[in-house]
Amino acid sequence: MHELIAFLICIPLLLSFVPQYSLQMKNNRNMDRVDTIVNSAKEEARQAGYFTDENITHMVDEIVELGFTEDEVIVNVTKVPKYRTETFDSRELIEYEVGVPIEKKIAANQLFGISDEENKGTYYTRGAVTSEKLPYVESD
Amino acid sequence: MRSLICTFALVLLLSSFSIFQVDNDSFLLQQEKLKHVADDCAAAASLYYTSDSYGDGIRIFDKDHGNSAVSYLIKQNLKEDPLQYYVYYFDGDGHVTEYKGKDLVKRQKVEYPYLFEESLTGFKEMVYEPKTIVTIDYKLFDYRLVFLRDARLIRTSGYEYVGS
Numbered sequence: 001m002h003e004l005i006a007f008l009i010c011i012p013l014l015l016s017f018v019p020q021y022s023l024q025m026k027n028n029r030n031m032d033r034v035d036t037i038v039n040s041a042k043e044e045a046r047q048a049g050y051f052t053d054e055n056i057t058h059m060v061d062e063i064v065e066l067g068f069t070e071d072e073v074i075v076n077v078t079k080v081p082k083y084r085t086e087t088f089d090s091r092e093l094i095e096y097e098v099g100v101p102i103e104k105k106i107a108a109n110q111l112f113g114i115s116d117e118e119n120k121g122t123y124y125t126r127g128a129v130t131s132e133k134l135p136y137v138e139s140d
Numbered sequence: 141m142r143s144l145i146c147t148f149a150l151v152l153l154l155s156s157f158s159i160f161q162v163d164n165d166s167f168l169l170q171q172e173k174l175k176h177v178a179d180d181c182a183a184a185a186s187l188y189y190t191s192d193s194y195g196d197g198i199r200i201f202d203k204d205h206g207n208s209a210v211s212y213l214i215k216q217n218l219k220e221d222p223l224q225y226y227v228y229y230f231d232g233d234g235h236v237t238e239y240k241g242k243d244l245v246k247r248q249k250v251e252y253p254y255l256f257e258e259s260l261t262g263f264k265e266m267v268y269e270p271k272t273i274v275t276i277d278y279k280l281f282d283y284r285l286v287f288l289r290d291a292r293l294i295r296t297s298g299y300e301y302v303g304s
Contacts, residue, residue: 003143010147017154021161028165035169039176046183084187088205090212127177127217130184130209 016108023107030066030100031123037062038098038125045094049133051077063100074099074122082131097126159284167281170293177217178276178297184209185227185272186299198232199270199301207242210274220279228256228273263296273298 041059045051051059056075063073076097085092102121106112109119185206193200210227227239234252238245254267258275265273278293 006141006143006147010143014147014150014154017158020158024158024161024165028169031169032172035172035176086188086191087202088188088208088212093212093216095216125173127180128213129180130187130213132183132187 012108012111016111019107023104027102027105027123030102033066034063034098034100034123035125038096042094042096042127042129045077045096046129046132049081049083049131050079050094051096059098063098066100068100072101074124081133083135084130084132085135092131093128094131095126095128097124099124156285160288163281163283163285167283167291167293170278170281171295174218174276174278174293174295175297177214178274178295179299180217181210181213181225181227181274181276182272182297182299184213185229185274186270186301193232200231200233200235201229201237201270201272203227203229203237203239206272207239211242214276218276218278222276222278224277226258226260226275226277228275230254230256230267230269230271230273232270258296261294261296265298267300269301271298271300 037059041051041055044055048055056077056079060070060073060075064070074097076095078094078096082092082094099122102123105119105121106114109116186201187209188202188205190200190202206229207227210225214222214225225241226245229235229237229239230252231237234249235247236250236254236256237247252268255264256267256273257264258273260275260277263273263275273296275296276294278295280290281293282290
């Protein structure tokens with residue numbers, strides 16, 4: 001009998017690792033893809049001098065394809081033109097911060113006494129780049 | 141009792157797999173991020189050049205502003221300060237200037253094409269045109285499993301003006 005009780009305690013503990021591997025793979029794939037999407041949007045922003053509405057929409061659409069809703073994607077980016085200057089000026093940098101929710105970090109969280117609220121998180125990718133857009137020079 | 145001992149052993153083994161998976165994923169993510177930061181820094185360093193020489197058709201990088209841009213971007217884009225970073229400027233007049241952080245290490249005259257070899261990473265590149273190369277030696281990545289050797293997070297990236 002005691003063998004059966006031990007078995008019943010051990011099985012859920014061991015089985016909890018199986019979904020954990022899959023969950024970690026899913027979370028990591030999402031983080032990696034978000035990084036790649038944001039990086040390519042950032043390259044476009046560098047040419048344009050800022051994150052254009054088209055660029056933001058395209059970026060968010062690509063992130064939504066990963067399984068997030070549009071409302072879940074947090075986007076804080078430079079939306080006013082920044083220019084390439086002859087000397088370095090930190091005010092002329094294009095800044096970006098994009099976040100996506102991580103719904104679950106631990107697969108069998110209840111088993112380890114972790115509440116659903118504690119088990120959530122947000123993954124941010126953020127940074128700054130120089131603009132390559134030349135200032136508009138008015139012709140005579 | 142036997143099944144309990146077996147379970148503990150299995151939990152330890154599976155936990156090790158799980159910890160390795162999390163650590164390795166994090167290492168790869170950080171390496172990818174570092175690659176992007178090195179790209180951005182090399183591009184930023186190449187933006188500033190002296191206008192007098194440019195008027196003569198020679199691109200000579202403005203190292204002070206280039207170094208300020210690299211230093212600022214590294215601070216903005218990385219969570220921790222790197223162990224060290226190196227910036228190499230290949231000017232249009234054939235001068236190569238190497239900086240360790242913001243400190244001048246070496247300045248020499250070369251002839252293009254010039255085979256550049258980064259001593260830290262073994263990165264080799266034939267330089268034909270004005271170019272900037274940035275190497276960021278970020279840190280030793282700490283794998284939590286004690287029997288794994290810590291991996292070094294280091295990336296090199298270059299930005300070249302073709303046909304300038």
